[in-house]
Amino acid sequence: xxxxxxxxxxxxxxxxxxxxxxxxxxxxxxxxxxxxxxxxxxxxx
Amino acid sequence: xxxxxxxxxxxxxxxxxxxxxxxxxxxxxxxxxxxxxxxxxxxxxxxxxxxxxxxxxxxxxxxxxxxxxxxxxxxxxxxxxxxxxxxxxxxxxxxxxxxxxxxxxxxxxxxxxxxxxxxxxxxxxxxxxxxxxxxxxxxxxxxxxxxxxxxxxxxxxxxxxxxxxxxxxxxxxxxxxxxxxxxxxxxxxxxxxxxxxxxxxxxxxxxxxxxxxxxxxxxxxxxxxxxxxxxxxxxxxxxxxxxxxxxxxxxxxxxxxxxxxxxxxxxxxxxxxxxxxxxxxxxxxxxxxxxxxxxxxxxxxxxxxxxxxxxxxxxxxxxxxxxxxxxxxxxxxxxxxxxxxxxxxxxxxxxxxxxxxxxxxxxxxxxxxxxxxxxxxxxxxxxxxxxxxxxxxxxxxxxxxxxxxxxxxxxxxxxxxxxxxxxxxxxxxxxxxxxxxxxxxxxxxxxxxxxxxxxxxxxxxxxxxxxxxxxxxxxxxxxxxxxxxxxxxxxxxxxxxxxxxxxxxxxxxxxxxxxxxxxxxxxxxxxxxxxxxxxxxxxxxxxxxxxxxxxxxxxxxxxxxxxxxxxxxxxxxxxxxxxxxxxxxxxxxxxxxxxxxxxxxxxxxxxxxxxxxxxxxxxxxxxxxxxxxxxxxxxxxxxxxxxxxxxxxxxxxxxxxxxxxxxxxxxxxxxxxxxxxxxxxxxxxxxxxxxxxxxxxxxxxxxxxxxxxxxxxxxxxxxxxxxxxxxxxxxxxxxxxxxxxxxxxxxxxxxxxxxxxxxxxxxxxxxxxxxxxxxxxxxxx
Numbered sequence: 001x002x003x004x005x006x007x008x009x010x011x012x013x014x015x016x017x018x019x020x021x022x023x024x025x026x027x028x029x030x031x032x033x034x035x036x037x038x039x040x041x042x043x044x045x
Numbered sequence: 046x047x048x049x050x051x052x053x054x055x056x057x058x059x060x061x062x063x064x065x066x067x068x069x070x071x072x073x074x075x076x077x078x079x080x081x082x083x084x085x086x087x088x089x090x091x092x093x094x095x096x097x098x099x100x101x102x103x104x105x106x107x108x109x110x111x112x113x114x115x116x117x118x119x120x121x122x123x124x125x126x127x128x129x130x131x132x133x134x135x136x137x138x139x140x141x142x143x144x145x146x147x148x149x150x151x152x153x154x155x156x157x158x159x160x161x162x163x164x165x166x167x168x169x170x171x172x173x174x175x176x177x178x179x180x181x182x183x184x185x186x187x188x189x190x191x192x193x194x195x196x197x198x199x200x201x202x203x204x205x206x207x208x209x210x211x212x213x214x215x216x217x218x219x220x221x222x223x224x225x226x227x228x229x230x231x232x233x234x235x236x237x238x239x240x241x242x243x244x245x246x247x248x249x250x251x252x253x254x255x256x257x258x259x260x261x262x263x264x265x266x267x268x269x270x271x272x273x274x275x276x277x278x279x280x281x282x283x284x285x286x287x288x289x290x291x292x293x294x295x296x297x298x299x300x301x302x303x304x305x306x307x308x309x310x311x312x313x314x315x316x317x318x319x320x321x322x323x324x325x326x327x328x329x330x331x332x333x334x335x336x337x338x339x340x341x342x343x344x345x346x347x348x349x350x351x352x353x354x355x356x357x358x359x360x361x362x363x364x365x366x367x368x369x370x371x372x373x374x375x376x377x378x379x380x381x382x383x384x385x386x387x388x389x390x391x392x393x394x395x396x397x398x399x400x401x402x403x404x405x406x407x408x409x410x411x412x413x414x415x416x417x418x419x420x421x422x423x424x425x426x427x428x429x430x431x432x433x434x435x436x437x438x439x440x441x442x443x444x445x446x447x448x449x450x451x452x453x454x455x456x457x458x459x460x461x462x463x464x465x466x467x468x469x470x471x472x473x474x475x476x477x478x479x480x481x482x483x484x485x486x487x488x489x490x491x492x493x494x495x496x497x498x499x500x501x502x503x504x505x506x507x508x509x510x511x512x513x514x515x516x517x518x519x520x521x522x523x524x525x526x527x528x529x530x531x532x533x534x535x536x537x538x539x540x541x542x543x544x545x546x547x548x549x550x551x552x553x554x555x556x557x558x559x560x561x562x563x564x565x566x567x568x569x570x571x572x573x574x575x576x577x578x579x580x581x582x583x584x585x586x587x588x589x590x591x592x593x594x595x596x597x598x599x600x601x602x603x604x605x606x607x608x609x610x611x612x613x614x615x616x617x618x619x620x621x622x623x624x625x626x627x628x629x630x631x632x633x634x635x636x637x638x639x640x641x642x643x644x645x646x647x648x649x650x651x652x653x654x655x656x657x658x659x660x661x662x663x664x665x666x667x668x669x670x671x672x673x674x675x676x677x678x679x680x681x682x683x684x685x686x687x688x689x690x691x692x693x694x695x696x697x698x699x700x701x702x703x704x705x706x707x708x709x710x711x712x713x714x715x716x717x718x719x720x721x722x723x724x725x726x727x728x729x730x731x732x733x734x735x736x737x738x739x740x741x742x743x744x745x746x747x748x749x750x751x752x753x754x755x756x757x758x759x760x761x762x763x764x765x766x767x768x769x770x771x772x773x774x775x776x777x778x779x780x781x782x783x784x785x786x787x788x789x790x791x792x793x794x795x796x797x798x799x800x801x802x803x804x805x806x807x808x809x810x811x812x813x814x815x816x817x818x819x820x821x822x823x824x825x826x
Binding site for chain 1 (some may be wrong): 057345492495496497501504505509682683684686687690
């Protein structure tokens with residue numbers, strides 16, 4: 001594998017980790033909060 | 046005669062109010078009580094619901110509900126509701142009055158450092174969220190439509206970190222009949238805020254004060270924010286603030302939340318009353334001279350009888366007494382009265398009913414409105430005709446006129462969809478697509494130049510860029526659609542649409558308010574599901590969400606266009622229109638089924654006010670657009686990014702994790718192969734079709750592109766016209782895309798989301814089978 005491969009894989013991995021973090025954070029909150037609390041039926045704790 | 050039988054312009058006095066439970070309670074809370082005078086203002090275009098003028102405000106009622114109200118016609122209204130004389134001579138002294146209406150010796154200041162908690166309570170559409178945003182600096186969404194806030198939310202007052210304001214849903218009364226009322230009532234009773242900020246719409250004081258009276262009974266320090274004073278005074282009206290304070294026993298502060306006028310003064314009052322725990326000076330509003338003091342004597346007797354129980358239960362005694370007389374079962378349970386006491390109470394209340402000549406609920410409601418009328422007659426000078434109201438009436442003559450309402454509505458919606466999908470949104474989408482394509486090309490070139498591994502290149506370009514890029518390109522459409530819808534909502538038009546569409550939607554068990562999400566569903570199911578949040582009842586909300594997938598979204602258009610062009614070019618328009626109509630018809634059938642099985646009962650009583658038309662605020666619209674865009678981008682770069690990587694992996698590798706040259710050897714093909722037996726009865730038993738439909742679950746647009754790739758352009762030879770017809774019907778009805786299912790999950794939870802996905806597939810399969818069977822019966826192949 002070349003250095004370029006490692007760079008691209010690292011970038012993709014970082015993107016996936018960040019995406020997973022968002023998904024897990026939202027999962028923990030029990031909702032996918034869009035910041036539109038006024039209209040959200042679940043309440044923000 | 047009943048209220049329903051009156052014609053436009055006729056007045057009557059209410060003789061009796063029928064109905065039961067929540068509906069009757071609503072009637073009474075809205076001032077529809079025996080003795081009140083009403084005038085019919087107009088009927089909706091289809092003759093239902095009707096708009097009435099009662100207690101100086103406009104109220105909308107369904108004819109079926111109006112039929113339960115007995116009236117006696119009068120030629121002229123006798124209760125003039127005369128204005129106060131000489132209001133406005135004494136200027137509101139502002140802050141110098143701290144403590145005037147309170148006995149300082151009784152004040153018990155809270156220890157320094159105590160968090161001052163506030164409940165922000167008021168009627169629907171009186172500007173609570175606007176005030177909340179002004180107080181806390183938050184960016185909550187506000188709309189000119191009753192019921193925008195459906196749950197509580199908190200924030201500290203700017204510059205006062207030791208405060209916490211909770212914005213509660215708009216309610217008309219503290220009766221525990223709707224979920225909003227229960228949320229608000231429980232908050233005040235159980236979480237015991239240090240003070241209440243009661244926001245009252247100054248242009249509609251009589252109606253708003255009904256809630257104020259009940260809040261005062263709760264014996265919690267309170268300040269009244271008289272909102273929209275600018276609108277009242279701008280039209281020549283005025284309020285004698287000092288006199289009102291004397292009559293109610295709490296500070297009253299005139300404000301304009303939208304213009305941020307008077308808010309600082311309100312904050313200072315709120316901090317003062319909460320810190321010094323200055324409770325309302327007055328809670329006894331019953332008049333001992335009215336009807337021989339029947340209600341007065343009854344309430345006071347009940348107060349004495351239940352005092353110890355109320356103290357033990359932690360309930361304010363006057364509030365508990367009113368609720369006991371009204372027959373509030375929740376309060377009765379909390380009081381834990383013994384049988385003897387219950388019987389005694391019943392005797393007292395029965396005696397009051399006999400003396401007053403009204404049933405218990407009506408008698409209490411009447412005594413409240415009677416006090417309110419006295420307060421208004423002494424303190425309020427109504428504007429002759431408000432400019433806003435005059436303007437609204439002018440617009441309404443066309444927008445809700447008998448023959449013009451529905452054509453106008455269709456015209457406006459058609460214009461919005463045309464501008465969104467053909468002009469503005471499409472143009473912006475084109476620009477974004479060009480940008481994404483250029484970026485994809487640039488990255489592909491860079492990767493090729495750097496000699497990056499083929500598999501990684503494929504992952505990045507065919508997986509991530511293609512997947513996330515195709516979803517991202519919808520951002521302009523969604524933002525544009527929301528721009529127009531928020532304009533409609535902010536202006537007050539949506540409330541009118543609900544008004545005149547109510548009769549039609551009621552037939553399928555929904556109320557008029559459900560029309561908006563259903564319409565958005567023709568654009569995109571994701572915002573449609575989100576738009577259901579404005580619906581007041583959980584039942585209507587769930588049912589509307591379940592129906593939105595039947596409204597054919599625009600992402601399915603490429604599928605229709607592709608197959609109709611290929612198989613039925615002679616009947617293009619007819620088949621395209623037919624598909625949309627079929628979606629609506631199946632949706633209506635499903636609604637009947639839901640009504641029978643899942644959501645028995647009636648839609649919530651349609652009792653709502655029609656707000657005046659207002660110019661949408663640029664800040665509010667911009668804030669909403671930003672929120673939608675942010676939400677969409679977050680989703681595209683989280684859930685959808687991960688999903689595209691998974692699909693790319695399944696499409697590019699076989700079970701031994703070798704990269705495949707032909708996707709028919711991939712894991713995805715293997716999995717799709719398992720589904721072939723299911724699709725065979727509807728004539729779609731080909732793994733490539735199954736794969737395309739599975740890809741459609743990610744995004745509907747990818748059905749056609751996947752088919753093109755898998756069939757290498759020879760789809761017309763691989764399918765018969767009948768199979769194409771079955772495929773069209775299946776595509777129309779089968780599970781909405783993953784983004785829509787995610788929205789359903791967010792609104793209703795995982796179980797419902799899975800249920801919707803599965804149910805839509807079952808309906809689609811059955812409908813496709815019926816199409817195939819009909820085709821075969823007529824010898825079509």
